[in-house]
Amino acid sequence: MSEQMINLTIDGIPVEVPQGTTVLKAARKVGIRIPTLCFLEEINEIGACRVCVVDYGARSLQAACVLPATNGMKVKTNTPEVREARRTVVELILSNHDKKCLSCVRSQNCELQKLSLELGVADENTFSGEQTAHPIDDGSVSIVRDNNKCILCRRCVAACYGTQAVGVIGPVKRGFHTAIESAWGMGLSDTACIGCGQCIAACPVGALREKDEASYVWRMLGDETLHTVVQTAPAVRAALGEEFGLPMGTNVTGKMAAALRRLGFSKVFDTDFAADLTIMEEATELVGRMQNGGVLPMITSCSPGWVNYCETFHPEFLPNLSSCKSPHEMMGALVKTYYADKVGVPAQDIRVVSVMPCTAKKYEADRPELAGSGYPDVDAVITTRELARMIKSAGIDFVNLPDEPFDRLLGDSTGAAVIFGATGGVMEAALRTAYEVLTGETLGNLDFHGVRGVKGIKEATVQIGDLALNVAVANGTANAGELLDAIKRGEKSYHFIEIMGCPGGCVTGGGQPIVSAQDRMARDPRMVRAQALYQADADMPVRKSHENPEIKQIYRDFLEKPNSHKSHELLHTHYIARPLYHEGAR
């Protein structure tokens, strides 16, 4: 049955859309960008802020983001009344907003700032009056909340409740005293917050940001007694360029390595190397579990947001989690042992900085159990955004940098590693290695299309010799929860599952450059950034983790074999069930 089509005019332009389409989306079809603020496609469509009002001859102006197009509708989006209403809405929001734009982390990437300019707000204090004053919640190691900048759009709440099924922030009180807060005035660190940072990615203003560690990194770099090395996660290279005006989906691996060297890091290593190592360890663990009657399905453990979610909301699945540390933690443990020996620098003088697309990695690096060498595996985690700020403040002309390679020893990687940054990537990388290890045959087609793409839950059956391996891939913790519930009800059965805490995987992690709601409608960053990684994979001379020459070398020289005693000491970990509310919460 074909969809019923609706015909309407918008500013006199005829447009035909399927029934159920909103006026906001119909307008975009004919090149009219109605401004929005609380709207975030598929996440928060509640018509709350009234910035998108239009006139269609009804008694009052209507919010286009929730107004269904109907036959014969004549919509006007650009009348004096509409323009004034939109401007007034923004002026009223500004009347209770901390307008310290100059020092705001979101300056120039703030939807409220942009709207104020576009709608012609002439005075940020058109309506002056009482302002609410809130303490800043900076107790979490991942996320800082500043309600003085909050505009109550509820995009973060929708991300936390809906996309992530965590639900630790919500509207409290009412009227002028309404605020987005955790229950009972708990700080985020007292709640079940998983640190994923999807609230930050959803925030149109500066009310949510990562906990800054860049200043700590600057201090390390300025300390000549320290030997500070850096590593970068796969997804960072697919998005960092956006902070410097390059188009979404530009792969900036070479410029990134060059910029890090100019910032003063002693060595620039690639977390992709450790991703290959993770595949060696994890594929071996999977084969071991299958051959020895271990706990199945085995579930990946490289996403710390997901690990936090599992520990808090589904501790019954902790035995299913792979014991493998996440790649950057593996890298940190090796830098302070294998590398320290090679260069003759004592581990206590080495600092490891990870550049991650992720805010939960900050919490992960803080875990006391992740200290394989006796020193913390990783000393500081900065997000892609923090790295961009460091590069800018160092005066580095990023766009015109030459491409430089990573440093040797822990810098070589394969196509299998680079796709870790996209949902399904770890699964695909593991399958490439598991297939060849289990069958002893060379895999013909390396692309497992069934596990690619941004669908919330993907399933595939992969024939490996005589074995039909059932796999699943979930991204976003709400989808993960749904998948685990289906397994508990006995409806689903798998051997191996990849779970990434963020929708789309790391390319759209909570530490990545923030894409405005309007830009998200034009291009889906989950797909565009992932494409950069899949292209990088296709272009790589080596695309299977077990064929990485430096991986072969490290097993030969240091680790002996995957899941060896030394591997277990340095590269594996354990998990802890966590309460919904922490001790000390009032």
Added chain:
Amino acid sequence: MSEHCENCEHQDKLLKLRDIIEQKRGEQGALMPVLQGAQELFGCVPMDVQKFIAQEMHVTLSEVYGVATFYSQFALEPKGKYVISVCMGTACYVKGSQAVLDKLGEVLGLKSGETSADGKFTLSATRCLGACGLAPVMTINEDVHGRLTPEAIPGILATYQEG
């Protein structure tokens, strides 16, 4: 009374609350009536009761707390034995209810919304009580006191101090 018995009583009320939740299970918007039931049982909806509701109803504490703080009928902390509600409706306000509220605050040493340390009085400002003919008016539990002056306050309070 021993602490043990108070605890037993609390557990008993939680069981009753569970019954209420069971009756409402699956209903749309069940959180409101459940919170009302909890408030009737406990006199307020403190943190442990909210956590119990969240756990039993499979909703987040954040959602329970959000609803409980949205509606002024819900109290997060136990109210006093006597709840004083001073009408701030238009008629009462024009007739000087602010001065009455100020006097009450001064005598009791409380701000609006607070409860005295001995648990005797809760002072609150309220919207129109619908007794405009008696303005300015206040209620102390079920008792209505009208045509108030600040000077009359200490005398009225004294009659409750005894009990």
